[in-house]
Amino acid sequence: MNLDVENGSFSYVSGTPVIKQLDFHAASGQLIAILGPNGAGKTTLLRCIMGLLKWDGGTSTLNGQEIAKMSSKKLWQQVSYVPQARGAFASLTVEDMILLGCTSRIGLFATPGEKERQLVADLVEELGIQRLLYKNCSEISGGELQMVLIARAMAAQPQLLILDEPESNLDFKNQLIVLDTMTKLANEGICCIFNTHYPNHALMRASQSLILQKGGDSIFGDTTEVVTESNIEEAFGVEAVIGEIETPGQIYQSVMPLRVTEKNGVCEKAKPSHITQIATISIIVSDPALSEKINALLHNYRDYIVGRMGLPYVQGGVSIINITLDAPIEKITALTHQIDILPDVNVKTTVAKKVVPVG
Numbered sequence: 001m002n003l004d005v006e007n008g009s010f011s012y013v014s015g016t017p018v019i020k021q022l023d024f025h026a027a028s029g030q031l032i033a034i035l036g037p038n039g040a041g042k043t044t045l046l047r048c049i050m051g052l053l054k055w056d057g058g059t060s061t062l063n064g065q066e067i068a069k070m071s072s073k074k075l076w077q078q079v080s081y082v083p084q085a086r087g088a089f090a091s092l093t094v095e096d097m098i099l100l101g102c103t104s105r106i107g108l109f110a111t112p113g114e115k116e117r118q119l120v121a122d123l124v125e126e127l128g129i130q131r132l133l134y135k136n137c138s139e140i141s142g143g144e145l146q147m148v149l150i151a152r153a154m155a156a157q158p159q160l161l162i163l164d165e166p167e168s169n170l171d172f173k174n175q176l177i178v179l180d181t182m183t184k185l186a187n188e189g190i191c192c193i194f195n196t197h198y199p200n201h202a203l204m205r206a207s208q209s210l211i212l213q214k215g216g217d218s219i220f221g222d223t224t225e226v227v228t229e230s231n232i233e234e235a236f237g238v239e240a241v242i243g244e245i246e247t248p249g250q251i252y253q254s255v256m257p258l259r260v261t262e263k264n265g266v267c268e269k270a271k272p273s274h275i276t277q278i279a280t281i282s283i284i285v286s287d288p289a290l291s292e293k294i295n296a297l298l299h300n301y302r303d304y305i306v307g308r309m310g311l312p313y314v315q316g317g318v319s320i321i322n323i324t325l326d327a328p329i330e331k332i333t334a335l336t337h338q339i340d341i342l343p344d345v346n347v348k349t350t351v352a353k354k355v356v357p358v359g
């Protein structure tokens with residue numbers, strides 16, 4: 001699956017752009033976060049991508065085919081959308097609401113069979129909402145409805161899952177369930193794109209991020225080059241620090257907002273360093289199926305890798321990979337992050353104090 005937005009521009013009112021000349025690429029297996037202040041245009045962007053709003057200029061294509069020219073049947077067989085869980089919802093049971101997600105595959109007037117009911121049972125179990133199955137959607141909370149809408153979208157078994165603030169409204173546990181579910185789907189090859197108000201969630205899970213600013217400017221790339229302290233300040237007008245929280249199993253990056261600065265400049269990707277540093281990255285993988293994904297990631301950084309040692313420790317049920325890099329710090333950080341967001345992988349990077357000027 002490949003989704004491409006080329007030169008996308010949109011405004012509701014002529015002369016007041018919401019999105020300006022956006023270029024954006026998403027592929028199977030990616031989990032992509034879209035960030036930006038309230039009213040920047042994140043929902044508008046999702047709606048433009050899916051053809052629910054018409055770009056003023058530019059196109060979205062899915063596997064090379066322009067979305068605006070696709071039949072809605074063909075589009076919704078491949079794409080599922082989870083809108084924000086606001087407003088009134090039809091008086092359906094949770095089970096029937098989730099079964100609706102199957103209609104793009106089995107047809108609107110077909111009766112769902114045992115296979116579809118089993119799929120719904122599996123989904124509610126995965127999302128921890130079994131207790132809601134026979135309740136009415138009008139009698140559940142906003143957060144519960146959010147989980148039901150995610151289950152409905154997953155029931156369609158899409159190639160591309162687009163979610164508008166899926167973790168808003170949810171408590172810590174359900175936020176993690178949603179993040180884990182999106183991560184799992186991405187690792188199964190689905191592409192997930194989600195709007196979020198949590199830069200931490202982008203840092204924890206997203207391989208790529210897009211920040212949309214008020215006025216339509218945007219920046220897109222690897223999460224570590226986009227979700228930076230300076231871009232948070234430019235886009236949100238908030239001074240913030242990105243720190244690390246170390247647990248025995250993992251190091252997490254976390255954003256702490258400090259104060260309102262009202263700065264409102266243009267976001268930029270982190271500038272490449274003119275020095276390289278020697279670093280070792282130690283990886284412990286407990287799921288052998290992930291080795292292929294890690295190899296593909298390492299291949300992208302092959303120009304910087306100066307040493308590599310793999311040690312399958314079968315008795316312990318893990319594989320240990322040690323990588324030595326000579327690379328600009330942002331490449332070291334980016335590779336560490338790409339590995340870190342994989343499930344069942346521990347990664348630890350040590351950077352040597354000596355720095356080497358490039359050239």
Ligand SMILES: Nc1ncnc2c1ncn2[C@@H]1O[C@H](COP(=O)(O)OP(=O)(O)OP(=O)(O)O)[C@@H](O)[C@H]1O
Pocket residue numbers: 012018036037038039040041042043044045
């Ligand atoms: N149908 C509409 N007609 C005119 N203006 C609109 C319409 N929908 C949204 N807007 C405006 O477009 C801008 C972007 O709105 P949008 O909902 O896409 O932002 P958002 O980034 O998703 O916001 P939030 O984070 O608050 O959910 C806002 O200024 C909003 O007021």
